[in-house]
Amino acid sequence: MEFRDLKRQYQNNQEEIDQAIQRVLLKTNFISGNEVLEIEKSLASYVGTKHCISCANGTDALQLALMVWGIGEGDAVFVPDFTFFSTAEVVALVGATPVFVDVDEDTFNMSPESLQEAIEKVKREGRLQAKVVIAVDLFGQSANYDEIKIIVKSQHLMLLEDGAQGFGGAIRGKRNCSFGDISTTSFFPAKPLGCYGDGGAVFTDNDDWAELLRSYRVHGKGSDKYDNVRIGLNSRLDTLQAAVLKVKLDIFERYELEAVNQMSSEYTEKLKGIVKTPVVLKGYLSSWAQYSILCKDSEERERIMRMLKEKGIPSMIYYCRPMHMQGAFQGLKYSCPVELKVTEKLCKRVLSLPMHPYLKLEEIEETCNIIKEAK
Numbered sequence: 001m002e003f004r005d006l007k008r009q010y011q012n013n014q015e016e017i018d019q020a021i022q023r024v025l026l027k028t029n030f031i032s033g034n035e036v037l038e039i040e041k042s043l044a045s046y047v048g049t050k051h052c053i054s055c056a057n058g059t060d061a062l063q064l065a066l067m068v069w070g071i072g073e074g075d076a077v078f079v080p081d082f083t084f085f086s087t088a089e090v091v092a093l094v095g096a097t098p099v100f101v102d103v104d105e106d107t108f109n110m111s112p113e114s115l116q117e118a119i120e121k122v123k124r125e126g127r128l129q130a131k132v133v134i135a136v137d138l139f140g141q142s143a144n145y146d147e148i149k150i151i152v153k154s155q156h157l158m159l160l161e162d163g164a165q166g167f168g169g170a171i172r173g174k175r176n177c178s179f180g181d182i183s184t185t186s187f188f189p190a191k192p193l194g195c196y197g198d199g200g201a202v203f204t205d206n207d208d209w210a211e212l213l214r215s216y217r218v219h220g221k222g223s224d225k226y227d228n229v230r231i232g233l234n235s236r237l238d239t240l241q242a243a244v245l246k247v248k249l250d251i252f253e254r255y256e257l258e259a260v261n262q263m264s265s266e267y268t269e270k271l272k273g274i275v276k277t278p279v280v281l282k283g284y285l286s287s288w289a290q291y292s293i294l295c296k297d298s299e300e301r302e303r304i305m306r307m308l309k310e311k312g313i314p315s316m317i318y319y320c321r322p323m324h325m326q327g328a329f330q331g332l333k334y335s336c337p338v339e340l341k342v343t344e345k346l347c348k349r350v351l352s353l354p355m356h357p358y359l360k361l362e363e364i365e366e367t368c369n370i371i372k373e374a375k
């Protein structure tokens with residue numbers, strides 16, 4: 001069994017994907033081909049923002065947003081302690097200080113209470129300027145924007161949505177990657193909408209920021225590529241990736257998002273009462289980047305993983321270490337003004353199971369039976 005079966009996805013859509021790639025090969029417009037503009041339009045329309053600026057990957061997308069806002073030395077950026085490394089890495093990369101915030105026990109997403117407390121403490125201390133909140137749509141579910149937006153507004157901060165795992169998710173029909181002042185996503189192959197290499201995108205309704213993003217993404221270009229008015233990056237989405245994404249966005253909309261939601265219901269049906277199954281808030285739709293259960297403790301998790309592995313079923317730990325305990329941050333400026341107990345607990349107990357739109361019901365059943373046996 002595959003954790004995320006990209007081969008089955010390809011085989012199911014081979015003709016369309018091959019043709020899309022072939023068209024680019026024949027035109028040889030590998031950088032800045034028409035497909036790039038076309039996919040940007042489709043992506044913006046899908047998530048419901050005015051602009052989509054594609055780029056080389058989801059990490060660059062976050063960095064570009066911070067560059068546009070001029071975030072740097074002395075600025076505090078609030079980041080969940082339970083996320084992929086990029087979310088905090090980019091903060092350090094632009095010279096600002098990541099301030100780690102605890103997460104909610106049920107959704108694994110940034111805890112609004114913990115965020116409020118962290119902001120108040122940073123402001124009271126007065127050493128750093130509170131500037132940005134990066135909320136992550138972890139495992140496919142939107143962060144709690146109903147509450148986070150109120151806090152961000154009342155504290156006069158900027159909201160950056162890290163939707164790398166959240167593409168396709170929504171709150172009451174409003175889609176992920178449209179909640180931030182700037183929002184980002186990743187097209188890393190294993191994400192809900194993945195390409196065949198690295199890719200990413202930035203979303204915003206703000207015309208000025210969109211123009212700056214387009215400049216920063218190509219060496220800080222001015223009127224053209226050889227007129228450089230600021231220091232930027234080389235961070236483009238290439239034409240082949242855009243062509244693949246055009247096909248994949250179509251099947252994502254038509255079929256895949258619904259399929260992963262069926263898969264997750266099957267899992268939850270079979271696992272409820274046995275392990276803690278994922279909680280999706282009322283009115284929220286997840287795009288199931290991961291289906292993550294909570295085991296009783298790390299011993300039980302070890303046992304489940306081992307027994308699954310014996311039957312050829314992969315499982316993964318996202319994430320085994322809180323951000324504030326990552327080696328990279330030890331020599332750096334970072335701040336932990338609040339307790340991070342939920343994150344520490346989750347890291348010991350969380351376990352992600354195979355999840356993708358092409359799973360078979362027998363495969364879900366087999367996985368769940370082994371988990372029952374391992375209890």
Ligand SMILES: *Cc1c(COP(=O)(O)O)cnc(C)c1O
Nearest residue numbers: 057058059084086087164186188
């Ligand atoms: C994958 C991921 C990223 C980074 O995306 P890349 O395209 O791999 O650079 C950022 N944030 C989160 C939460 C992610 O899961």
